[in-house]
Amino acid sequence: MPNLDKSLVAHLPIFSGVAPDDLTEILRDAQSIRYAKGTSVFQQDEEAHSFFVLLHGHLRVMKVTPDGQQVVVRFVTPGDLFGIAMAMARTTYPASAVAVVDSVALVWPSAAWPRLVAKHPALAVNTLQTIGSRLNDAHTRVVEISTQQVEKRVAHALLRLAQQAGRKGEDGIQIDFPISRQDIAEMTGTTLHTVSRILSGWEDQGLVEGGRQKITIRDPHKLFILAERSVD
Amino acid sequence: MPNLDKSLVAHLPIFSGVAPDDLTEILRDAQSIRYAKGTSVFQQDEEAHSFFVLLHGHLRVMKVTPDGQQVVVRFVTPGDLFGIAMAMARTTYPASAVAVVDSVALVWPSAAWPRLVAKHPALAVNTLQTIGSRLNDAHTRVVEISTQQVEKRVAHALLRLAQQAGRKGEDGIQIDFPISRQDIAEMTGTTLHTVSRILSGWEDQGLVEGGRQKITIRDPHKLFILAERSVD
DNA sequence: TGAGGTGTTTGATGTGGCGCAAACAACAAG
DNA sequence: CTTGTTGTTTGCGCCACATCAAACACCTCA
Numbered sequence: 147m148p149n150l151d152k153s154l155v156a157h158l159p160i161f162s163g164v165a166p167d168d169l170t171e172i173l174r175d176a177q178s179i180r181y182a183k184g185t186s187v188f189q190q191d192e193e194a195h196s197f198f199v200l201l202h203g204h205l206r207v208m209k210v211t212p213d214g215q216q217v218v219v220r221f222v223t224p225g226d227l228f229g230i231a232m233a234m235a236r237t238t239y240p241a242s243a244v245a246v247v248d249s250v251a252l253v254w255p256s257a258a259w260p261r262l263v264a265k266h267p268a269l270a271v272n273t274l275q276t277i278g279s280r281l282n283d284a285h286t287r288v289v290e291i292s293t294q295q296v297e298k299r300v301a302h303a304l305l306r307l308a309q310q311a312g313r314k315g316e317d318g319i320q321i322d323f324p325i326s327r328q329d330i331a332e333m334t335g336t337t338l339h340t341v342s343r344i345l346s347g348w349e350d351q352g353l354v355e356g357g358r359q360k361i362t363i364r365d366p367h368k369l370f371i372l373a374e375r376s377v378d
Numbered sequence: 379m380p381n382l383d384k385s386l387v388a389h390l391p392i393f394s395g396v397a398p399d400d401l402t403e404i405l406r407d408a409q410s411i412r413y414a415k416g417t418s419v420f421q422q423d424e425e426a427h428s429f430f431v432l433l434h435g436h437l438r439v440m441k442v443t444p445d446g447q448q449v450v451v452r453f454v455t456p457g458d459l460f461g462i463a464m465a466m467a468r469t470t471y472p473a474s475a476v477a478v479v480d481s482v483a484l485v486w487p488s489a490a491w492p493r494l495v496a497k498h499p500a501l502a503v504n505t506l507q508t509i510g511s512r513l514n515d516a517h518t519r520v521v522e523i524s525t526q527q528v529e530k531r532v533a534h535a536l537l538r539l540a541q542q543a544g545r546k547g548e549d550g551i552q553i554d555f556p557i558s559r560q561d562i563a564e565m566t567g568t569t570l571h572t573v574s575r576i577l578s579g580w581e582d583q584g585l586v587e588g589g590r591q592k593i594t595i596r597d598p599h600k601l602f603i604l605a606e607r608s609v610d
Numbered sequence: 611t612g613a614g615g616t617g618t619t620t621g622a623t624g625t626g627g628c629g630c631a632a633a634c635a636a637c638a639a640g
Numbered sequence: 641c642t643t644g645t646t647g648t649t650t651g652c653g654c655c656a657c658a659t660c661a662a663a664c665a666c667c668t669c670a
Contacts, residue, residue: 234510278466
């Protein structure tokens with residue numbers, strides 16, 4: 147991996163506590179690959195040949211049910227570790243990842259993982275924390291879907307998106323990649339119709355501003371209030 | 379931890395790949411504690427003072443929302459690692475654990491974790507796999523709640539319970555600890571009323587047999603069919 | 611043996627949001 | 641500019657499920 151500047155990745159949480167020399171060694175096993183918008187990075191149930199760190203762009207990770215329904219698991223943002231199926235003792239990917247914009251990722255062969263963690267235990271510890279926080283997110287999501295009604299769930303989803311992929315603009319926070327109502331529906335366990343209705347309603351109140359695969363949050367605070375307040 | 383036979387825990391997944399001598403050392407930091415039925419093991423948001431391995435009994439792990447709604451995160455069965463908040467860089471527990479029957483757990487002070495993983499990297503790797511499979515479960519649950527209707531979710535929940543805590547009896551598989559309709563409702567994101575109705579229906583068809591905090595699965599295969607078949 | 615607590619069942623009624631359908635808007639390609 | 645494609649909006653009817661309400665079964669303890 148000679149073309150990659152170490153300083154670009156040294157600060158990433160996965161590499162925290164890793165000595166510079168060790169990092170050089172770790173990066174030697176990786177190559178950086180570009181994925182064009184719309185391209186699949188890996189597919190659910192396919193052999194887990196690689197694991198990744200996203201350098202640039204955004205990915206949508208989703209699961210498909212046997213009967214063809216999709217659920218968005220999460221969006222990957224730069225710096226994120228993903229596709230680490232084998233760290234969890236899986237041989238196949240539990241979900242599919244698709245680039246929603248042109249993206250670049252560091253790619254290691256899965257086979258390198260055992261050796262890497264053996265040599266650099268910090269990797270295991272850091273990964274553990276990453277997965278831990280992801281587990282936390284998943285549980286939060288279960289709680290939300292189980293107890294809150296759709297409008298609040300959508301509000302939460304939007305705020306979360308804004309937090310991890312929000313670009314501050316003139317007129318509010320914009321989600322930094324193309325995202326459809328369908329996507330939001332699949333994140334919150336509802337239908338694109340309901341999402342559309344909700345967003346339309348909010349738009350009338352000046353809370354958000356819609357567009358084709360585009361959402362701008364005009365009034366984050368009000369949205370937050372809406373997300374937190376208990377049902378009247 | 380002088381009173382504990384090493385052979386009792388040596389086979390547990392968390393300790394796989396740990397040399398006997400190392401295990402002895404690890405166990406030195408632990409004590410075994412008994413929790414009477416109904417007792418709290420730890421509370422949501424409280425300082426994460428310890429982490430645990432369940433030796434005997436069953437625990438219910440649940441989250442409470444700000445407005446008081448409960449969601450059952452999982453049931454802990456013997457051999458399970460739990461309460462490992464600090465492994466995920468948390469200082470407080472994200473959920474509460476209560477003994478549903480008299481239980482016994484190995485307890486380590488959280489403070490010991492960093493030293494233990496540093497000395498025994500296999501621990502981190504094993505824990506990573508445990509958490510990984512738990513993340514998988516959580517995602518499966520999100521997918522189920524998002525896409526399936528209540529009856530199928532309850533069927534799945536029951537089958538999962540049977541698998542991890544089923545005791546084979548004369549007339550079918552019984553869940554090995556007291557579990558209420560309310561519990562099942564909180565596992566599946568519905569109400570105890572709906573669960574009761576569904577179970578009553580199944581009982582009429584000879585699929586299951588109910589009772590006070592007791593469920594016996596009379597016909598696991600039919601239940602499985604029901605859980606898997608797509609909506610007509 | 612009775613009384614109170616805790617879990618379960620079942621009915622009646624209401625509704626959130628899904629399914630279906632159709633029109634519309636934005637974009638891409640020829 | 642035209643046409644096809646893909647995403648969005650909106651109306652309407654319905655149904656799975658929640659909510660409310662009440663009776664009931666079982667367990668414990670005095």
